[in-house]
Amino acid sequence: MTVTSSPETGAARRRAGIMSQPYTATTIGIFALIAFNAFETMAVTTIMPTVSRDLEGFALYALAFAAPLASSVVGMVAAGAWSDRHGPAGSLVTSLGLFTVGVLVSGLAPSMSVLVAGRVVQGLGTGALIVSLYVVVGVIYPARLQPSVFAAFAAAWVLPSLFGPGVAALVADVLGWRWVFLGIVALVALAGLLVAPVVPGLRRSDDGRPPTPRSRLVWAALAAVAVLGVELAGSRGVALAAAAAAVVVVALRPLTPRGTLRAGRGLPSVIGTRGLMSAAFFCGQAYIVLVLQDRWGYSPGAAGIALTVVGVVWAGMSQVQARLGERVSSETAMRIGSAVLLAAVIGLWLTVRLDGPGVLAGAAFVAAGAGMGFGFSRTGVAMLAASTGDDRGFNSSALSIADAMGAALALAVCGIGFDLARGAAGDPFLVVFGVAIVCAVGAVVTAARTPVPVSPG
Template sequence: MTTTPGLLSPEYRKISTAIYLGIALVAFEGTAVAAALPQLAADLGRIDLLSWVITAFLFASGLVTIIAGPLVDAIGSRKVFVAAAAIFAVSGFAAGLVTNIFVLIALRLVQGGGSGALIAASIAAVNLAYPSNLTPRAFAANSTIWGIMGAAAPAIAAVVLNIASWRWIFFINLPLGMLCILTARSTFPEQQDGAETPSIDWIGAGLAAVVTLATIVAVDELGYRSLIMLSVVGIAGYLFILHARRTERPVLRLQHIAGHPYRSLGLTPTLMVTSAFATNIYITLYVSAGRGWSAGESAWAVLFLVIGWTTGANTSSLLQARFHEVDIMTLGLASGLIGSGTTAIFAWADSSVIGVFAGLFASGVGIGLATNAALILLRAATEPRLIGRAGAAHQFMRNQGFTIGSAAGAAILLLVVGRELGSVEPVQQLLAGEEVVAGPLIASSVRDGFTAVAVVAFVIMLLAVVPMRALRTLATTKSA
């Protein structure tokens, strides 16, 4: 009797281990560093720059993802993954040695670049190394690892911070990064037949950087500077399109973000992620300052979206044996709409916080269902020699969802708080982990701010119906 190989069967054990370690490292850093910000602020000062410790990482991760995509196709995912793991580990270790916030932000840029290349190489490796029947399970496993680390990282960080200092959150990168390299260097796929000559489109990368950074600033400010930054986004975006059309090998091919089916496969999950993270990033503040929960109780609030995402991704991998991926994405969007709507209704009604959590869980299930199915459709639509580019473009769009969602949530929340209190300083201090007594006025303003974020998040989730409908129309036309 022949048994079907699994992700940890002998032929796939090493590459699966390498991918899991890489995903775990990136997920841990993304969550654990946020937990360490209060200690970090007390040690290095400059509370006003704390957000850039996170933003710099996200910005560089998203940008380098699209730079790494063509390199994965040209030289193979193995070389890119090994180099990225080394950069991530060494820059992370160096970040633990700094005594200056500006140096830390610079190193977080480098580390974010390493994480972007790690993710790009991992996505390509999943598409190239596993047979088609294992690919959905492999992507679901990645989501599970991400979810586990998202749930465990705050607890791990708390233990580390209690027995050592914030610096050890960064020091741990070095040994784990070296382990990534050892397991990947003989197992990751090499370059594919017909691969392009290695090259980097620096002009395109620079324009993409301007678009990304200006978008973050525009969404974060929500003032007159937003209009200036949006103008910069428009000009840089237009120049990028002109450049991409005239360049033989642009950093980001327009086909992979604007052509069918890539546009719908990217936009649907991106809008869903933007919606969910706008609310989830501030759920801890909502239940602590707005609802009076203790710090220990509030820390668990972020897990509902993560657990839902993991549940949805694994359910998606099981459903793909019986249903078409487009139908699974549609089901995911329906769950996302129900979830974001539920969160907004319960927040607006100032009712049970359990309803808010249930909404976040349903949103997470929807994202897991949709993103896993979208990745399988992406593989089916792309030649193996271009899978690095296509996968990186897809991940770049989702990264923008994370970044813009977080920035938009902060901007809307602080806008409402500022109007009600006349100052956003108390809430900024709470976000920085400082001891602030959240009196009735602060609690009310936080609840109102979170409600506004939840309503806007539902509207963003609703916008995902447009690309999803286009994808269904395309699928129906092809099957006719």
């Protein structure tokens, strides 16, 4: 196996940081790619209530978030297989193309259903991008620098967090929400130019290893369709939605390390912790802007401030865990992060239940970001530590699949619960944040099982 980017060797590289000469171009390219993806997330989350009202598609609100997460699984599996065999260069380029097409379709959508279709295509590109970047980190950077790289992933969210919600709200108000999507295309082009110098060095010679079985792509597609089916089936009965959820679980088994679904110790629980933390947090992120507008009368721009602060806090706590380095193990960081996340979503639920001030709801969501910043980044470090050159692509894919499918499935359940509660004259936001609490409890349990078992003798 040959990757043309040279590994770290010698005393100089042992002292090098992620912005030193051997890594400068790669770090800048990765930062740009994460940043434009972050801006899209912040901007679209801010304007989605407006989009749903304008397209008269509020019934598909949760699906607009779940759809790209679900379809990203297919992109993740394809990118993991491609990277293991040929290196991450090709999947990086393809992911940018798919993302661009999806954003254009969403921006020009005449109806909510077409917008959801565009989000599906966009998700394919996002999934391939994230896995490709994890493989790049494992190939290019030594283990001692990987916590700093993942902290840079979080830091790349700072500027989009500071300006994304406000800019999106302003553009939507002055020019219309479509220009938020169309403007993102320019950011994709800019990121592509920045990452272009890195791509040729990431190609891998074909060393004759067998291709990844096509069955994995079939399982990924089945899992994605089943997740979307959970919410769509919810309108026809909870039993049908539960059957679709069971299909998701079956489809995930061959896409993750053995023992993941039963929270086996070590790598399986690292994967599980990633998925459950993602599920809990993104239930909050998808609905925090909506609840602040609906319950407390905030404007889109004012409600988006919660997204701004949480992005900064997430990045800040990620820097803290990176500076602590080996003084705090990845397993400890995941346990602390998941516990903080659980306390935060409980606080958010209580604020809604007791009709507390909106600022307190926003503060609880910000605390959830602190937990994610401290523990979530370490799931990537722990995964790479348990991987080899032969399975790094598969494990990177599995980690990202857990991330996306955990959030997508939780959001689908939130969508069903939201509609049922609203139809029964209940409080739909209590259901949504209740789902987040259940997921956070699961993350605390799996985080306690992440230490790798020590073989006797």
